[in-house]
Amino acid sequence: MTIRMGGIFGFRFDIDSEKCLRDGVPNIIRIGRKTGARFTFFASMGRAVSIPHMFMNSRTREGAGPDVKRLSALQKLGPLDFFKTAVFNPLIGARYAGILREAWEAGHEIALHGGKNHGSWAAAMPGWDRARIENEIDWAMDRLARAGIDGGITGFASPCWRDSPALYEVLRARGFKYTSNVASESEDAVSLLHNLVSVPVNICGQPGRVAYIEHKRAQDMNDPEVLADFEMNLEKHAALAVAFEHPYYAGTRESGLLEKLLQKAADSGRRAVTLREIASGSG
Numbered sequence: 549m550t551i552r553m554g555g556i557f558g559f560r561f562d563i564d565s566e567k568c569l570r571d572g573v574p575n576i577i578r579i580g581r582k583t584g585a586r587f588t589f590f591a592s593m594g595r596a597v598s599i600p601h602m603f604m605n606s607r608t609r610e611g612a613g614p615d616v617k618r619l620s621a622l623q624k625l626g627p628l629d630f631f632k633t634a635v636f637n638p639l640i641g642a643r644y645a646g647i648l649r650e651a652w653e654a655g656h657e658i659a660l661h662g663g664k665n666h667g668s669w670a671a672a673m674p675g676w677d678r679a680r681i682e683n684e685i686d687w688a689m690d691r692l693a694r695a696g697i698d699g700g701i702t703g704f705a706s707p708c709w710r711d712s713p714a715l716y717e718v719l720r721a722r723g724f725k726y727t728s729n730v731a732s733e734s735e736d737a738v739s740l741l742h743n744l745v746s747v748p749v750n751i752c753g754q755p756g757r758v759a760y761i762e763h764k765r766a767q768d769m770n771d772p773e774v775l776a777d778f779e780m781n782l783e784k785h786a787a788l789a790v791a792f793e794h795p796y797y798a799g800t801r802e803s804g805l806l807e808k809l810l811q812k813a814a815d816s817g818r819r820a821v822t823l824r825e826i827a828s829g830s831g
């Protein structure tokens with residue numbers, strides 16, 4: 549029905565912290581309005597960090613080696629917000645429910661990103677049993693319902709790409725239709741993963757499956773260089789292109805560049821649709 553010169557294009561934002569939702573998402577809603585893009589926001593309803601797991605995370609990062617080009621949370625958030633996140637550690641989606649609802653009402657998709665705590669999920673979820681995962685997801689779905697978003701939640705993306713067979717069992721039992729737990733440049737199509745539709749991310753920073761703009765900036769690329777690289781990625785993933793970012797970065801200091809990327813995509817006939825639409829084949 550639509551005239552599309554390019555293929556299917558999705559842009560996903562993972563809401564990991566208070567700054568993501570409070571400062572980043574309102575700008576992204578505005579950019580969506582300007583460019584006609586519809587996004588998927590994977591929302592953390594619980595807390596951002598787990599203090600006991602922070603030490604473990606820093607060990608993991610060191611273990612990843614110097615090749616992983618990423619900015620640290622401290623670099624991205626700045627000292628004040630990093631300190632506030634670590635000390636106050638609020639319930640993210642629950643506290644700023646109005647902004648989530650505003651995104652939802654503007655036609656963007658709200659999907660789920662973990663459970664009660666992004667940090668503990670990232671560090672420990674693969675070891676959790678089914679009852680623990682059910683408890684986490686039911687808690688988060690209840691928070692979404694209380695935020696006034698009680699329909700159309702069909703997608704799930706796991707914090708830091710963690711998964712386990714038990715996670716997919718719970719997601720199927722709870723009526724989820726798709727996951728986005730795979731990030732690889734060689735994935736160019738929707739597939740099935742543990743009997744759920746899998747929408748891959750194929751525009752991100754590698755190695756380490758990190759957010760796209762963050763990765764390019766860590767490589768010291770300027771705006772024209774990132775734009776050219778993005779265009780090359782859209783061409784490379786002609787049938788299906790899915791990019792990934794965090795609102796606290798791409799929606800704040802990089803919102804100008806984000807808008808340029810989306811405008812460039814729209815100019816070549818690629819208007820971002822939600823991952824739910826891609827999963828259901830209507831993208």
Ligand SMILES: [Zn+2]
Pocket residue numbers: 562563564661666706707708
């Ligand atoms: Zn995340």
